[in-house]
Amino acid sequence: MNSSIMPEQQLPDAQAVSLTGRMLGAVLYYSPDSDDLAPILDLLQHDEWSGEWPCGEDIDIQRAAALISSGLTSDNAETLAEAYQRLFIGPDALPAPPWGSVYLDHESVIFGDSTLALRNWQAELGIEVQQQQREPEDHIGLLLMLAAWLAESRPEHITPLLAEHLLPWSGRFLALLEEKAEHPFYQGMALLTRIALDDWQQRYSPIVIRKQLFF
Template identity: 40%
Template sequence: MDAFEGEGVFDARMEAVQFVGTTLSQFFLNDPSTGAIDAGLAAMAALDVDAAADEWPFADEPEARCALALMHEGALQREADGGEAMKWEYRRLFVGPQSLPAPPWGSVYTDRDCVVFGESTIALRSWMRARGIERLNDEKDPEDHIGLVLAMAAWLAEEKPELVGEFLRLHVLPWSGHLLEQLEAAAEHPFYKGLTSIARTSLSGMRDAFGLEVVEPRFYR
């Protein structure tokens, strides 16, 4: 914590990081047909968009309103059609088996060979190991999956808040905006278009809120 920063301000920002990371990561990481995120989707279907946008941290209110309105629309659509459209959109964007239009891993964009488990994955893995941080999931997904880094930000905000700024500056913000722009452009279902938009604007707001100077890498995709 900076010497000039009040403890209450610091704690409030950590609570906000935890909220954003916990709320959004579940939707990136879980197929909506499995039941794992039924509660979150029901909450989105019942959302008061204006009230939620007014309170959403790190995001400009108009951008938050537009993104949350899309997620609300998509969640209502899921209730109306039984979830088939959302299920197949999730698999198209995040699972395959076809080539993913915008892969959710940072190294695909920052590694010269555009591969998973590339340079950004290795760097993040080394950073975690040096600080005694264990993976939040199994070994199937590279650590620089957009859903995993959001979940990691939430975990750090609660368990190791002194590392949040460093984590964001070095291992999330350099590539997340570019990745999320690609995902937002590729998304066809309103829920995922809104999800990628609110994630992008929230992470950008975190950069400003924490006063982070981020070095953007060369993107190969």
């Protein structure tokens, strides 16, 4: 990946979702030490990417970019890998668990009923998620990358993904991550993801299913 994220500022809806969902999903799913994330972190080292980001208002994008840039320096109290471990792996309690069923299940467990509903929906569409380890399908990173894949392959299914499986809980997760990350990189990524999802919602106008949140 070079220092350019996209060829032009205004992109068709599906292309914007593909580009931003793939990048955001990878950052929130993969360890910063992984080979999968290396080209994206290299891209984020260049200031040019924020001017080419296709989702959201420039003032909001620049605020997120400033946090992300700060988080990529060596001046932070913990490394990026240490922050990822604390926020997404543990062993301590996670301040912003990245799985939808933690928010949607009344016992706040992973692999809850909402995970099974997502799994059944994917099975009906013939979608098989390839994962490196056994991970609930409703991990925020996986869902963002799934949105990108749908945008590229089956864009007619983006709206139900947003309405039923992502937007009912993602706002709560992102608010918690932005508030409690304690590392500017992940604070910035939380803000950038919220900016992107707000933009997707404007583009596709899904009727978001209202669900009670338990976390």
